Amino acid sequence: MAQKILGWKLPIALFCVLVAATLGSMGCGTQKVDTSKSIYKIGAVLSLSGPAAPLGQPEQNSLKMLESQLNAGAGVNGHKVQFIIEDDQSDPAKATAAITKLINQEGVAAIIGSSSTGATLAMVPVAESTLTTQVCCAAGTAVTKPVKKYVFRTPPTDSMAIDKVLGYLTGTLKATKIAILHDANAYGVGGATELAAKAPTKGITVVANESYGTTDTDMTPQLTKIQATPAQALVVWGTNPGPATIAKNMQQLAMKIPFIGSNGIANKTFITLAGSAANGVTFPGGNMLIPSSIPAGTPWRNAVDKFTADYKAAYGKDADTFAAHGWDAGTILTTAMKTAGTSKAQIQTAVQATKGLVGIDGTYNYSATNHDGLTAADLIMIKIVNGAWTQIK
Amino acid sequence: MDKQLARPLDDGRDYRTLGIVTAFILLIPVWARFIPGDVLHIDIVNVMVLAGIYACVVVGLNLLVGYAGQISLGHAAFFGIGAYTTAILCTRIHGFPTWLGVMAGAALSGAIGWLVGKPVLRLKGHYLAMATLGLGEIAFILFQQLKGLTGGTVGILDIPPLSIFGLKFDTDLKLYFVVWIIVMALMLLSINLMRSRVGRGLRALHSSEVAADAMGVNTSTYKVQVFVLSAAFAGLGGALFAHFQKYINPESFVLAVSIMFITMVVVGGMGNIWGGLIGVLLLTFLPQVIQAMPQWIPGLPSALQNFSNYELVLYGLLLILFMMFLPKGVADGLGRATDFTEVRARRLGDRRRAKKLEGR
């Protein structure tokens, strides 16, 4: 008998919990409050940790900066603005969970993010099914091709960067044979595939297409393979530190062919890492990296100068392009909400109707058929000359 | 009395508990919706669906690691095989029944488990760990490289939601019930298994392979069979994952995920039927709670408001502490707290049988 009771102990315990929980929830169900009226809530899913953290951190910084600047002023239509930031740890599954939570629990009006293409694509189904506008900071072509009604992007796309690189190869270098060495991750593969596809149309043959692992520390085998080819230039598609290692390995192997990087090395870190090997490296990047490339006195130049100054003041380091992506994403949405308020449908229309909005990366024009705000014109080719960036005219 | 004897090791306790737990879990959404989101800052239903999907893997992995004592650091691979199988079938073949895709995912994953398990399970301990880890990495690289099939690093988009005989499970809430009913079915299966001849065989082999062999347990076959079973469970979980996410790419099937699974098993409690479940719930909600905490406490110093700085610090710390204070797993701790452990349950069952026999 005794053990019969014991046999029921846990079940009964559990049952009590169950009942208590249900009753409890009923209780707090009555005093349900909705605070989203007074504040404009915008959710942001960024990669603050994991491999894509170098992208997510600056994006977060500029969003916080934007938030405080807006709220210091009139906010948006007198409403305070709040960016609720979630970390997806560069993991698609976490990104999906984060956006779902922001929309269902926090009741945000729109979404920013994510930083990397993979996480962004994972969020798309949720944004589309909940009719929530998503402005991402990822450059992967797949995000806006084909166009998805609720998904917009701020950074220049990889294909724009690729067009820029091809233009440089044919125009300045007059190269007809190139080698590609790319990171095996989504960014590298995406870029390399598109580059290899587009090159022939520009009369360029790809004589070698090699890859390396994101964490590899020695790429000499791939480079020796490329050395054996008649390649006149090497295009490296990847993010730090891979390209820096490659630059150093090329120096070690005394390879003289030009090193053309991707927009993934458009930051000072690359110069620090590669040291002397960085000199002569060329890559496509945003004008904001070299403010002097923007005509003085134009609203764009003023915006860039103010932004870079504020950022430096707030965080003690130079703003990179990722910071710019974050800022622009925030600006695009808050601008749209000036007219649309918090109505999801209207936000979509407002963002899609955005014309001539001056951001940091460039001037944004969206339409029903084009959800990449920028064009290849918003990119410049940059060469590293004794450790400093100089624009190639 | 023969009725009693007819059910060895079983005074129904686990089955009763399973019943209550099922009821409890199926009721969660009911009261979850009463809690305004901006109070909890956690989307319980959504997180629970993901937890349920992980649970499919972990329950199976617990049979392999906890009961049979064979470690695997590569189960993310089977998770991935399940996901890609159904994703490819349902996106390439128009109108392919999704539930069939899920089945196929589990089946293929089990089959591959058999192929690799047969040779690899001859290894022991850390060497088995290394081999399974290697298999996981190879699978990951294949997911990346077989572009034609898996869409490479971009992955597979627009995976249709799960639908069974016309019923579409396109919202988290609908999926919640499917997933958790499946999990409970798997739980029932493992409870049955572990209370049966097979379960004893596996536990025997865990305790001493030589002795188990000598007592007539075909250990080599059992190892492979339980490995296949756990692979199939993992594949099933992966398939559900694909239809839940509607988009998959290789990043969801990395080594870190395999390690997360094994961690869930150990934190929950190896070789304890409830361990897997508890481990999953704990480690799926932990990061959510850590992320939500700053919003719970108003007026937090700005240094702490940026959770991305310390979320993993905290996570790692808690992981260590759990193991230090509950080295046999949380389930075991709970068990001792409520004075209810599997072993004890079995002892009581057998004691009673002994008494019965006296009277015979």
Place this chain on the structure above:
Amino acid sequence: MGDRNQVRLLWGAAALVAGVVVFTLIYKGSTGLQWILSGLTVGSIYALVAMGFSVIYSSTHVINFAQGEFTMLGGVMMFTLCTSGGLPLWLGFLLTVGIVTLLGAGLERAAIHPLKDQSVITVIIVTIGMAIFIRALAKWIWGTDPVKVASFTGDKPLRFFGASIVPQSLWVFGLTLLAVVLVFAFFNRTLLGKGMRAAADNPDAASLVGVSASTSSLVAWSIAAAVGAAAGAVIAPINFAAYDAGAMLGLKGFSAAVLGGLGSAPGAVVGGLVLGVLEMITAGFAPSGYKDAVAFLILILVLLIRPQGLLGKPADVKV
């Protein structure tokens, strides 16, 4: 079973590797030599990490998943002390090793010692927790960007037979050699070392030698941390130090340790070098995307032929 055919197997493996190397040299000439030199550099890095695994394994039968993090810490501390702090190399190096060693010892006392009589897997999960913890802490302190540590003796590559190698590689080779000699000597010549090996195999014998499992574990962790940190400090100029470098180093180090045979310092070196060279050669010949897959495949095959690694004793670990 029979030790004879084990030895035969060993020679077989050696011959196979040698064969591959020779083939590469003949077939690819100086390019092949280049691959092998790179392989040796990368391999020594793996070897150094692997040694850390071996030390802890051979005295506690635990796999320390935080081993890679020690190496990572070595790198970033080198950066703080020498590059930013401006300390002379040797001083920075010694400080780095010292600090990380203390950290290792501290972690052992704090988290490992309390669960001495727990199952191996429990302890392993704790080390996973440590890895996550250390990595997150490092990210908090050093940020997400990789950092650059200047090479000890310049970057002017040394060339011979048409192949080239950076001077830093020589430092890595040197450290590897030194480390393996010291570790091997410690475990086979010193009383403490021998005692620790005994302690691992059976605790009763240990008490006879007068080495408690507790001391043994503490010493092992300290050594492992020291080796890891030294490795990190020396390789930092080659592969940039970053908070998340530990994961990959740990993975490759573990693979190398197992390949060579857990618990054997020379095994760790052999495993590391073989793994490194094979990786680079496959990267040269095969489509480079598959090089890691090939490496792991080879690793698994080796284990299937020789379940205790190249130089290891048969394992009897129960999870």
Place this chain on the structure above:
Amino acid sequence: MMAADTLLQIKQVTKQFGGLAALKDVSFDVTSGEIKAMIGPNGAGKTTMFDVLTGILQPTAGEVMLKGESIIGLRPDQITAMGMIRTFQTIQLFEDMTALENVMVGCHCRTACGFTSSGLRLPASRREEKAISEKSMDVLKDVGLHTRAGEIGTNLPYGQQRMLELARALASEPDIILLDEPAAGLNQYETGELAGLLARFRERGLTILIVEHDMGLVMQISDEIVVLDYGEIIAKGAPQDVQNDPRVIEAYLGIEA
């Protein structure tokens, strides 16, 4: 087909480890229904012989026939299924299993239910479970442990653990059982009980091959004795003959005295 009463035949079995031979062509038969003892100083190769017989080790040379069929190359579980089972010198009970469960594992090779039927708890498996548990309880009763059925095996007192191992082996319905030093660590009284038990089993026609150091027990129960020394048979025969064999006295009893 050979003489029905020879149950186990061991022909020129040799086992080498690296260089040295643990067994040098050892041959002897075990007739069904007899109790045969295998004695010899430590390291004589007795346990090695058991390992070879039960398929844990493969002999370097030689042949082992059980019921006229060769069992060389069979898996241990197959040999057990053929009706030969062993106990271990160092007790090998299964961790955190009750006494009953330990015995139930012994029934393994006499039952069939696999993953499917057990997982789904099909009637077949229920029936089998019922049968197993009843049978196991009977076996436990046989060795007088039925009152401890619910105890964790490894928590029982040493003597009872020995008995439990015996019970576990008997549950496999063997024709011949190999006992590796069953009396080791038992006190006078327990040894007496064991002797009685073995006699009783023998009544039921169970064949026993026993390795034991307790000479008293060996002399009392065994019909025939095989003496091993350095892997070789140095004497065979009835207890008293062996007892008086000078070589045995020199090699073994001499040491004892």
